[in-house]
Amino acid sequence: MKNSTTFSIPVLFDVHSFQHDLITWYSKIKRDLPWRVNQDPYRIWVSEIMLQQTQVDTVIPYFNHFMERYPTVYDLAEADEQDVLKSWEGLGYYSRARNLHTAVKEVVENYGGQVPSDKQELKNLKGIGPYTLGAILSIAFDQPEPAIDGNVMRVMSRVFHIEEDIAKPKTKKLFDDVVREVISHEDPSSFNQGLMELGALICTPQKPKCDQCPVQEHCLAYSYGNQTDLPIKSKKKKQKQTDYFGLILQNEKGELYIQKRPEDGLLANLWEFPLVPKSVPSVEEWFETEYGAQIMTHSKGEKVRHVFSHVIWDIEIIFATTESNVESGIFVPLEKLKEYPFPNVQYKIMKNLV
């Protein structure tokens, strides 16, 4: 096994001073966040999953509610997936919740309910990738492992003037090498969290507050004056757009038809009002072909736009009634809708209900 490194820190870089300046700053200004009250690995774990691609202020209420409902791994392991998804409702990236649930059940079954502190065991748990692995090992178990996220890549690209494209998977290895060379072995938790806090509060994507930066004297990009040109990141392509009818279908009792989405793919295992591609010639005929039931459409509602990171849905509400049962889903009264987990796009559709 070859042990090649892709990066060496500059000879004149004072590692110890950098660590000290960063950690001292972090210990002084760190925010009082609910997952920072102790080192419970389960709490750290849940917080790190929720924080993936999600901002701190968004996560806080979800985290508090989640820990109240599932205080320990045993509580979460025993829960129904639909209840876990309900707790995640509106947070997005729902596979995070399903993978966390799977992994916690595994911890209860295979590790006696103790979150493993072993790198390999932890890495094998569903939903724990390179970042979350490092975050849990360093924050919960004080191990000097890198936790490379978007903040850390931005900060490090500026401090060391790295011009590699951070959108490329290959570049992750470079930043892993960088952090391994400079991470504090005395306090890896504060070091990693300090880097992220720095990226969130000072070393921001636009208009970084370099005049307030605790590591300004260590920053190569600042000395060159081109910190706002870093990091280099290639653009992603824009979303594909699709037109749908959002079908609000009632039976003779006035109950509403909803169905559970497939267990794979977008919004997996969440519930929905049927979405009918607008390309079909007739909604009634399409529904009879797909669902084997006759419906009667009678009016249209407002138009809804929902933007995902990779697709855009434009949905025009259409109201319909049926005298048949529809086997692929269920009819529920209005007041029971809230018992099911729906994605936000479906809440936009529900605004058309009286």
Next chain:
DNA sequence: AAAGCGGGGAT
């Protein structure tokens, strides 16, 4: 290596 996977906040 690239694509799929949500939703919200900042500018």
Next chain:
DNA sequence: ATCCCAGCTTT
């Protein structure tokens, strides 16, 4: 509008 956010899994 565009970018970004305490990324991971699948292909």
